[in-house]
Amino acid sequence: MNKKSKVILLPCSSYREEIVYENLEIGLELLGGIEKIVKKEESILLKPNLLKKAEVDKAVITHPSVVGMFARLMREKGYQDLSLADSCGNGTTTRVIHGTGIDRYLEKYGIPAIDYSKGIRVEYPEGIQAKEFILPKELLEKDCVISLCKMKTHALERITGAVKNSYGFVYGFHKAKGHTLYPSADSFARMLVDLNQYVKPRLYIMDGIVAMEGNGPGSGDPAPMNVMLMSQDPVALDSVFCNLVHLNPEMVPTNYHGEKMGLGTWKKEEIEIVTPDGTITMEDAVAQYGNPYFDVDRRVARSGMWERLAKALNIFQKKPYIDPERCIRCGICVKSCPVPDKAVDFRKGRENPPVYDYKKCIRCFCCQEMCPEKAIKVK
Ligand code: SF4
Ligand code: SF4
Secondary structure, three states: OOOOOEEEEEEOOOOOOOHHHHHHHHHHHHHHOHHHHOOOOEEEEEEEEEEEEEEEEEEHHHHHHHHHHHHHHHHHHOOOOOEEEOOOOOOOOOHHHOOOOOOHHHHHOOEEEEEEOOEEEEEEEOOOOOOOEEEEHHOOOOOEEEEEEEEEEOOOEEEEEEHHHHHHHHOOOHEEEEEHOOHHHHHHHHHHHHHHHHOOEEEEEEEEEEEEEOOOOOOEEEEEEEEEEOOOHHHHHHHHHHHHOOHHHOOOHHHHHHHHHOOOOOOOHHHEEEEEOOEEEEEHHHHHOOOOOOOOOOOOOOOOHHHHHHHOOOOOOEEEEEOOOEEEEEEEHHOOOOOOOEEEOOOOEEEOOEEOOOOOOOOOOOHHHHOOOOOOEEE
């Protein structure tokens, strides 16, 4: 019988340092010890979700307490060569973490934050969707990566969890370009799977103590899910996240393609869920820790002819729109739009909110992701 993918589920309803620390320590023990995953002499990059500068309690970024207590644990276990970085959606690592508390923890545990300085083209002939990536020089210099992801909703992929967190490995503006190269949810998901298979993070730890529901990943609402999840299989981890929020995991493109392309499994019969009190079934996990009211897109996607027709006619497509009452005309959405001649722009002057040209829009939702005022929604 094939070995199951192990996902550690840690019930945790507080960001208090000692509670988070204790849970992370238990989680690593349940995985068989961090020493089995990463060698002491290796250089390790910690990769939190640092989408953009935002107040910590808005659940936009991986909580500082999770990042800080994991850093402490690694230091206490004797890991010397640790650093932290993300290719943030808006701003550099040091700018985004400034004042969040992550900066304070890094200082305390002597861990440098890296602002990526250069992108290097790497070829990946084995890739199914992506044959090359532009990755930061500083990332390529490390022996391994540990992903510290956040449990959030996402307009394009329904959720952003373990697999999607790896998009922050792509260097700078090449992230925006990636949306034009892989404009559909499926092609983007396949590229993400290739990326995970290229970089191969050794471990994924998900902060789901307070998740984000609704208009994620940047403008949703905090929703306590009271768990942390850990796994070396990012698809299995995301599948547990989906099950907990009553979303069919197969409907998430990164899960569907992740399983097909051999990154991991979303199938419950192939996942072993381990808690500090022992192994439980997916049904038990959902019954004990799930939330059927979590606001996430559970609609069944159209497929085949109907989808192609809807796309061709540009109807029944999800699209972003701006709430003029909330918009402060900052222009971040315009800057974030990867379409060369801008699908959203100040077509009626800077004194009015930007206006969409839906014929140009590729529905990547970067504008919605980066709007600092929650002014962009998807309908
Ligand atoms: S990013 Fe948001 S607030 Fe800024 S101009 Fe665009 S819609 Fe308005
Ligand atoms: S307008 Fe928004 S959703 Fe459309 S292509 Fe530009 S960033 Fe993407």
